[in-house]
Amino acid sequence: MEYTELSSTTFQIIDQFCQKAFELDETKEYFIKTGVFSSKFDFRNAYIHDAKEVKEIGEYLLFISFQASCFAHYDLSGRNQPSIYGAATTNEWVVREFIKDKENNPCIYKGLPLHTEYRVFIDADTKEVLGINPYWDPDVMKKRFGKEADANNPDMVHDYVIYAAHEKTLMERYEKNKEKVQREIMKLLPFLDLRGQWSIDVMQNGEDFWIIDMALAKDSALLSCVPKDKIKAVEEDWIPRISIKEL
Incomplete structure (x- = not known):
């Protein structure tokens, strides 16, 4: 319904x-x-x-x-x-x-704490980290809040101001910890029962790091941090195979 x-x-x-x-x-x-x-x-x-x-x-x-x-x-x-x-x-x-904020981060998107987050791209077949990017990428975020058709919307103005004020903190935390995050993800790769290339989102909360989301790499934003020669083409086959026996 x-x-x-x-x-x-x-x-x-x-x-x-x-x-x-x-x-x-x-x-x-x-x-x-x-x-x-x-x-x-x-x-x-x-x-x-x-x-x-x-x-x-x-x-x-x-x-x-x-x-x-x-x-x-x-x-x-x-x-x-x-x-x-x-x-x-x-x-x-x-x-x-819900993971409660330990850092008293400011909020965007009507209440979302602006944690430092890391998007890590991995290849589950070759067991390697392909690239890493700040989830709240400065160029992407400031373009979204400040240069789209709804830039004068009060919510967008609010979020632009909050993000701009918090950007330095976010990027300092990101640069300080990105290598650590990649090392920890590398340790997990042998245990992942997956195929293909994926994005893994990691959220920092104080000294804690949480995996909060995953998706196929091809469907994920920020893929530009992965060298082009490392990106694999993915074919999707949605056509079901029905045998005569099943009929």
């Missing part, structure tokens, strides 16, 4: 399902996403942080699933209608315990 057709009874059923499926604790804080979309750019929908919201977590998950489909042909004016099903569609939901 379309999100706009769902009733309050449906929401209550989904909320109750999530309480059991995720073994939720109303005293904890959570970060939620679908299998392909986190809504972190509108962080108030991704961060669940009081007992009422924990009870309604199913409704939040339903909404960000809907939001992802609305963004399928997104432009800077906001969500578009109708929603389009495809790359943003998934039957997976993820609920993680």
